[in-house]
Amino acid sequence: MTQDTTVTVGGGAFALSLRLPPTGMPDIVACGGPPVTENPLADIERSSRVNGMDAAVPAAVLLPVGGLGFFGWPAIAGHRNGRDFLLELSGWRVDRAGSRTTLTARDPVARIALSIVLESFPSGVIAMASRLTNEGDAPYTLDRCASATFLAPAGEAEVISFTGMWGREFQTRRDRLGEGMWVRENRRGRTSHDRVPMIMIAGSGQRFALALGWSGNHLIVIDRIDDGRRLIHLGALFEPGEMILPPGARYDSPVAYAGPDSAAFHAFVRDSLIPWPGGRATPRPVTLNTWEGNYFDHRLDSLKAQATAAAALGIERFVLDDGWFGQRDDDTTSLGDWDVDPRKYPAGLGPLIDHVTGLGLQFGLWLEPEMVNPESRLYRSHPDWALRVDGYAPRPSRSQLVLDLTRPEVADHLFHKIDAILANHAVSSVKWDMNRDLTHVGGRDGTAQTTAQTRALYALIDRVRAAHPTVEIESCASGGGRIDCGVLARTHRVWTSDCTDALERLEIQRGASAFLPPEILGSHVSASPNHQTGRRHTLAFRALVAMAYHMGVELNPLTLTPAETAELAGWIAHHKRLRPLLHAPGAAFHLDPVDGRYAWGAAGADRIVLFVAQGPQMIAEQSLPLTLPPPVAGRGGRWRISAVHPSDPAFVRLSDGQRRLLSGAIAFNLATLDRSGLPLPMLRPESAILLELEPIVRDTANG
Known part of the structure; x- marks a missing residue:
């Protein structure tokens, strides 16, 4: 255990740098981008307006609490029978073990201990979770305890989220972030089709992705603080009175994750999250x-x-x-x-x-x-095994009730x-x-037990x-x-x-x-x-x-x-x-759709696979040349289209030049395709093609 005052987690393209104050929550010195190893300006207290507090108050901090001069959205809130509702932590300690860092502090008045666990992964993703322990001699009601807080810069920004319904999941939505809060809450008891706990933030030259590792009720809050920057909080959402901690008990939050982009999350999910049998994925079997x-x-x-x-x-x-x-x-x-x-x-x-x-x-x-x-035989034998609230008739959905997995006999x-x-x-x-x-x-x-039901599912x-x-x-x-x-x-x-x-x-x-x-x-x-x-x-x-x-x-x-x-x-x-x-690590890419045209694929050293699909009919008279993302185009070299599938694509019209391009007769410099693009023919609605691209290797012996 150490008494460091600065802590950095992660590195490279995405790091989180913190300063531990004598009292209060850790200050976020920098979030995203390369690590900040030294910043003497972070110790300078900023003055407030005349009607502000006499001393500097928390602003951009991890898991801010209310009642102490922070007037934004509190990430942690609770009380002990109406008392001990303030939380002023002090004595921060740092424990490092490999890629994991644990910060721990206590409030001796409220008799609450808090640990913040941070971990970095080779993919560039950072994980954060909170642990709150009741060290008092009476139960403590936890109204809210977010898993993590991340910081977004001030200025123009948007949040990219996903909504939908059964049969139309992962519909992309973009909201401009303004002066107030952006709040996404889910109360469906499962992850949901309409409020997926994954978002991206883009603005002020910065873009990063965040996700919550939780399959129950959850919340994501983006709160604009006084100086214009934004705190992003992720955590489980409690029903009223759901989370009451007896003396000595603790609450362990779900884990929240943040990383620089989609590629980092792909690598994290593939290499660090999914528990592959034998430690690694085998080729994914084609399934009937x-x-x-x-x-x-x-x-x-x-x-x-x-x-x-x-x-x-x-x-x-x-x-x-x-x-x-x-x-x-x-x-x-x-x-x-x-x-x-x-x-x-x-x-x-x-x-x-x-x-x-x-x-x-x-x-x-x-x-x-x-x-x-x-x-069913099971329900006739054990009707009490289904979730219910006494005095209220259960409400089936799809002719189903839900089993109470928190009961040991049911599990x-x-x-x-x-x-x-x-x-x-x-x-x-x-x-x-x-x-x-x-x-x-x-x-x-x-009592309500949505959180316990989710944890019981995980345990099963x-x-x-x-x-x-x-x-x-x-x-x-x-x-x-x-x-x-x-x-x-x-x-x-x-x-x-x-x-x-x-x-x-x-x-x-x-x-x-x-x-x-x-x-x-x-x-x-x-x-x-x-x-x-x-x-x-x-x-x-x-x-x-x-x-x-x-x-x-x-x-x-x-x-x-x-x-x-x-x-x-x-x-x-x-x-x-x-x-x-x-399915190779780091190979997959997706392009934003343009005029109903979708494109995605995978890029390797000696082959690029490019799928192009037209959804609804295009509005434009001509299709826009298809550009490849810079990481793919940046491979450079001269390439050609080596194969087209199906052999008779559903093109609206095909020029002689496009025919020669698709036949492989025209070579092109890959490095230009992030700007000039491939002038592909227009596809008919609801049709697709697969293009295979290969590099042209010059025969140096024959010039």
Whole structure:
């Protein structure tokens, strides 16, 4: 333990520099950009207006508190039965252990201790979390305790956030930051489709990204302080009276993360967050998921035939979705009855799993452990296991109630059911679903417990993973309703959206890619017409929109024509050939859409893969030349287009020069493509192409 007065966490492109005062919260000297190792000006107290405080008051500090001269949004607030509501910490101590730094101080009057834990990662991302301990002899009510505070400069700035709904997740929104506060609160009990805890700040020559690792109620607040700068707070959101700490108890916040850009978050999620079995990701297997191809109609002979057809297509994982347990013929019954349906599987799941694995495919299984149907054996036996508030009738959603995971008997029951399935079957992956928001989240003592429910979920997943460390888990919640850095610390893939419509997926996947690497975003080729929207799309468009991500198939392969079977097998082969580049560290890039045209891809030393898709019809008479981002164009050298897929793209019109460009007859200097761009032909609406670019190597021996 040391008594340092300056602390720096991180380095390179993104660092956080702090000064520890004798009393009060740590001052933020600099946030973002390279570290500030010495700044004598930071010790100069700034004077206030005549009606200000006589002494300097906190301004740009970590986790500011109220009542002591800071008049902005307090990041920590609480009391002990109406008393001890002030919090003036002193005696800051520093404990360093590797890449982790812990700051600790106490308020001897309020008898509260606070620790702030900071950690830096090789990706350039910084993590921060808070820990508040009640050292008094009476309970302490914690009304608010944010995880972290970061600082944004003064001046023009905007916040980029993500909203949406079921089937339209990760819709990008841009809000100009003004004089007041920007507040985003989520009370759905899960991460949500409409208020994702991930934002980007851009302005005054600085841009950085922030995310909260939490799957429950949360808040993000951007507060403009007196001098014009902005404090950004992230943390869990408590229900009234939810967080009461008995003497000696502590509250550990979720972890918040900040980094310079999307690339840093991709590297962090891939290399430091996801708990890959064996410590590293293996190639992401092309997946057939049975949901849209079968729904609840499980016929063993048909499923075996689908698996055989899938193997012939080049698919590598077969996931059996909802409908295999209880008497699950629709979504109104049997959740909670995690026993194989003997009507559909007289000999259990073994014959199907043996057939699938005998084909060389992995086998995956769908579960929704947190929920229970009132029409189920489990609910009839244990109606008290569902979350409820005494005196109020429960309100089902999707014919479901929510099991109280904080009760040990409930968690034990679910673990033993899941453990029995995984221990007795060759299951390589679990699709862990969660299909409703939380209401009536009351504990047995009548208090709100949304936070405890989220932590109990984490504990259950951790317990399953500890017992079955080689089984991968996919996070699904009505599609993309639970995608955050908290659940990703214990899962391996997310189901990006229940909407498999390729046109809708353009914006959904672009938004999700701002924080998440492509190989964990499930993206499937589904049937036409699409089951969610009714749109009809070519197989080429559907496949190209899915190919760069964790590619899969969401249809019954037995319904494909011979021509469709051959075409889909070809797209899967292209994906598997390009997968080492598409999913390589640091390779992926996305471009902002222009006039409905989306572009994304991956860049390596000897190949660039570029996807271009047109959503709605362009407004412009001519399409704007497509520029590549500076990190890609900066590789330099002379390049050419070596392949175009499909071979007959849906161009509106093609000039002779464009034809020569696409055929590879025209070379270009890559270094100019961040400015001049590729003059590609205009695509018809709802179509796409894949371009492969390769460098031209001069034969020095022959000049």
